[in-house]
Amino acid sequence: MSQAVAAFDPAHDAPAHHHPIYDYDSGPPVHRGKFAIWLFLATEVMFFTGLIGTYIVLRMGTPIWPDPEDRLNVPVTALNTFFLICSSATMVKAVERAMQGNRSGLLGWLGLTIVIGSIFVGIQAYEYVELFHQGKLPNVDIFFSTFYAMTGFHGAHVAIGVLWLICVWIAALFGKLPQSKYMTVELAGLYWHFVDLVWVLLFTIVYLM
Amino acid sequence: MSAKDGLGYSIWKIFVALFLLTSLEVAWGMYLREPRWLLWTGLLGCALVKGLLIFMYFMHMKFERILVWSLILPTPLLIMIIFLFIRPDISRNSLRDNPNGAMLNSQGKVEIMQREFHSAHEAEPAAPSAK
Numbered sequence: 191m192s193q194a195v196a197a198f199d200p201a202h203d204a205p206a207h208h209h210p211i212y213d214y215d216s217g218p219p220v221h222r223g224k225f226a227i228w229l230f231l232a233t234e235v236m237f238f239t240g241l242i243g244t245y246i247v248l249r250m251g252t253p254i255w256p257d258p259e260d261r262l263n264v265p266v267t268a269l270n271t272f273f274l275i276c277s278s279a280t281m282v283k284a285v286e287r288a289m290q291g292n293r294s295g296l297l298g299w300l301g302l303t304i305v306i307g308s309i310f311v312g313i314q315a316y317e318y319v320e321l322f323h324q325g326k327l328p329n330v331d332i333f334f335s336t337f338y339a340m341t342g343f344h345g346a347h348v349a350i351g352v353l354w355l356i357c358v359w360i361a362a363l364f365g366k367l368p369q370s371k372y373m374t375v376e377l378a379g380l381y382w383h384f385v386d387l388v389w390v391l392l393f394t395i396v397y398l399m
Numbered sequence: 400m401s402a403k404d405g406l407g408y409s410i411w412k413i414f415v416a417l418f419l420l421t422s423l424e425v426a427w428g429m430y431l432r433e434p435r436w437l438l439w440t441g442l443l444g445c446a447l448v449k450g451l452l453i454f455m456y457f458m459h460m461k462f463e464r465i466l467v468w469s470l471i472l473p474t475p476l477l478i479m480i481i482f483l484f485i486r487p488d489i490s491r492n493s494l495r496d497n498p499n500g501a502m503l504n505s506q507g508k509v510e511i512m513q514r515e516f517h518s519a520h521e522a523e524p525a526a527p528s529a530k
Contacts, residue, residue, distance in 0.1 A: 220466050228470040235474045236481075243485050250489045259429060268425040275421065278457050279414040286406055383457045387450050390421075394446035398428030399439055 227377045231384050234347075238388050241343060242395065245336045252332055258397050261326070261333065263317060270313045271393045274348075277306035278386040285379045291369030293362060300359045300375070303382070307352040314345045340392055347385050354378050406459065413456045420445050 218225045249255055258264065280303045287295030321327075321334075328338040358378050361367050367374055424445045432438055455461040460468070504510040 218466060220464060224467065225470070228467055232471055232474050235471075236477060239474075239478050239481055243481055247485050247488045257432070264425070264429060268421070271421055272418065275414070275417045278453065279410055282406065282410045282457055286410075289406075380458055383453055386457070387453045390449045390453065391446050394424060394428075394442050398424060398442050 221373050223373055223377045224380075227380050231380065234384065234388075238343075238392075241340050242391070245340060245395070248332055248336055256333055258399070262337070262397055263320070264397050266313065266317065267393065267397050270310055271389065273306050273310050273313070274386050274389050277303050277310065278383050280306065281379045281382050285372070285376050288362075288367065288372035288375035289369070291372075293365070293367075296362050296367070296375065297359065300355060300362065304352060304355045304359060307348060307355065307382075311345060311349050311352060314341065314348075337396060340396055344385070344388055344392055347388070351378075351382050351385050354381065407462055408456055410456075413452055416452060417449055420449050 280299050284296055284299035284303055287299055318338075326334055328335045355378055358367070358375055361374070424442055427438065427441055427445075460471075
């Protein structure tokens with residue numbers, strides 16, 4: 191291919207109305223999707239840094255901060271954290287199967303990731319309902335307003351991630367994701383792992399410290 | 400199950416490390432809350448190690464090219480800039496004369512704020528001294 195293009199001299203070989211053909215790619219030397227998703231994730235890092243930074247300012251400026259375990263259901267959320275870590279592992283297996291062109295393996299591991307991710311969202315919704323029933327609303331005090339802001343934005347990210355994975359799963363089901371298009375799965379996986387990474391930090395800061 | 404999967408590392412080793420670190424964190428955070436400096440240092444250390452494992456292996460950054468690294472490398476610098484900006488706003492109320500703060504009431508007199516939260520691990524507050 192490269193030799194054929196090099197042998198092609200536009201000045202002699204191409205008719206005057208043809209555009210010249212260049213033997214290089216003007217894009218970045220990585221997959222465009224990967225380039226884009228990492229730029230997007232960099233902005234997401236700054237988004238959550240803003241939230242956590244605000245939390246630190248408010249927490250240090252508040253006279254007495256309650257122990258999280260007095261107000262939140264830490265064991266249930268610890269179980270939820272475990273679920274999210276499991277979903278990251280199953281996502282890695284899904285990407286691996288996509289790279290191998292193993293459609294049934296991709297469907298299985300991706301489907302498992304979707305189920306576990308949905309369980310995470312469901313348990314978080316259950317936690318919110320329980321807190322609402324106890325009158326622990328976002329406007330009660332600064333502890334709950336920061337708690338709902340951080341876990342709420344993260345929960346929304348997980349919910350969007352589940353919807354994204356469902357779209358990828360449906361595409362795989364209809365045979366739209368052959369081995370050559372494994373990057374579609376990997377990009378969704380990068381977002382999913384990022385959401386997991388953010389939760390690892392949030393769980394420690396909000397529920398344990 | 401092979402020791403190394405097709406992605407160049409053993410995913411299950413990383414998974415077990417993440418599981419053990421999370422278990423350690425939860426046990427530490429629920430049962431060993433004193434001294435606080437050790438609790439905070441230990442928990443943040445565990446969280447950072449877990450985050451690094453996910454970043455390097457699950458997100459495959461250990462095997463990525465310099466261009467992908469260059470996309471994410473500016474963010475630690477930006478995070479430091481954000482924290483330098485907010486540093487003056489991080490107060491230490493426990494070091495003040497009135498740790499709970501004070502405010503002007505409707506009569507224009509200084510009113511010392513009462514303690515609002517009562518942690519199970521802390522003693523009852525002393526009555527605020529009149530100034």
